[in-house]
Amino acid sequence: MASSTMTRRAAVLAYTLRSQEYGRRILRSLGYAPLVFAAANELMTLGGRASKLDMLYFGGHPPGRTEDDQAALRAVRAAVGAGVPVLFAPLDVLNPAAYRALVEGVIPASLQHFTDLYAAIRSLLEGRGIEIPPPCLSWNGYSFYPLRRQIVFADRQVELTPLEFDIALELFYNAGNVVTKTHVLQMLPAGFIWPMGVGVSTIIKRLRALLRLRSAHGWNLETLAYVGYRLIPAKKLSGRKLPRRQTKEPEGCFEDSLQLRVGPGMSRP
Numbered sequence: 464m465a466s467s468t469m470t471r472r473a474a475v476l477a478y479t480l481r482s483q484e485y486g487r488r489i490l491r492s493l494g495y496a497p498l499v500f501a502a503a504n505e506l507m508t509l510g511g512r513a514s515k516l517d518m519l520y521f522g523g524h525p526p527g528r529t530e531d532d533q534a535a536l537r538a539v540r541a542a543v544g545a546g547v548p549v550l551f552a553p554l555d556v557l558n559p560a561a562y563r564a565l566v567e568g569v570i571p572a573s574l575q576h577f578t579d580l581y582a583a584i585r586s587l588l589e590g591r592g593i594e595i596p597p598p599c600l601s602w603n604g605y606s607f608y609p610l611r612r613q614i615v616f617a618d619r620q621v622e623l624t625p626l627e628f629d630i631a632l633e634l635f636y637n638a639g640n641v642v643t644k645t646h647v648l649q650m651l652p653a654g655f656i657w658p659m660g661v662g663v664s665t666i667i668k669r670l671r672a673l674l675r676l677r678s679a680h681g682w683n684l685e686t687l688a689y690v691g692y693r694l695i696p697a698k699k700l701s702g703r704k705l706p707r708r709q710t711k712e713p714e715g716c717f718e719d720s721l722q723l724r725v726g727p728g729m730s731r732p
Contacts (some may be wrong), residue, residue: 471593474519476506476539480523481650488636489581490520490582493588493595503538503727509536516546518587520580523553525653552580554652575652576625577632581609599716602635603696604681605674606716617680621673626651630666631674634684634694643691667692 473495475486483499488516490497495517500506506513521539524531532551539549552574574580581598588595600607605616605703612628614621623631633650634642644663667686678697685693 471495472498472512472516474500474506474513474516475522476503476519476535477522478502478524478528479522479554479653482520483578484585484650485554485580486520486522488632489577489584492583492600503535503542506539506542509542512608513542514547516543516547517591518548518550518584519543519586521549521551523551525572530729548587548591550583552583554580557642575655577629578609578612578625579603585610597716600715601684602638602719605635607632614674616674619675623670623673627666627670627673630663631670632667634670634692638682638694639698641687641691641693646691 470492473490475483475490475497476487477499478481478501480580483501487497487499506519519539521536524535532553536549536551543549554574554576574583581642585598586593593718598608600609607614607628609628612623612625614623614628614631629650630647633647647663664686667684671684674682674684676682676694681697683695683697685695687693
């Protein structure tokens, strides 16, 4: 039986920032106000309410502490009971065989990117007959489609690689704030190895060109020397008004404008 939108409950338990943020963002886009825990003992504080969750996403421990996952999974299963599906999906590039011997009733998945986890969580909820919004996230004229790794804006459709899609989302989720190179690296799969001649700045330049993030379509991607990057709402250019938005937000597309945090000296668009 599908949960009503008023009683939907889901949780994230993860020991890395990346897994916590991806789980929270995905569940929020699917109609939940997720509970996010950084330790199993925090989950225990829910008591009997834990058994009423639609699902729990367990992101695991950082590399080097994966031996603690088994104990944490047993604690999770004891907390939520047998009826709550638990998705165990560390976001890294380690050997998938490490996740085969799991606690009974836990769904394993070997994932690396936002799009992978989005598809896994969405599939789990749909398999339980839970009605969820269309697979789309939106920021003021830019619509992200995780299942096909496409971004649509101004009647353009741009397909990105999983890595490019991850970094583009990071910029939009942190719109208005400086995103440092250190933060970008922290939000990549554990154990990720860059291809020869490719780095964060390479991806940023490519995204700026592919997504036209030079003010013409409402957003400007700045590079701040020795600091990082900042995506900001575009202002008037040389006294000219910005072009009218050429595309309408898709019906039902999750608008994440509430995520915009405005820095000093900036105003909301």
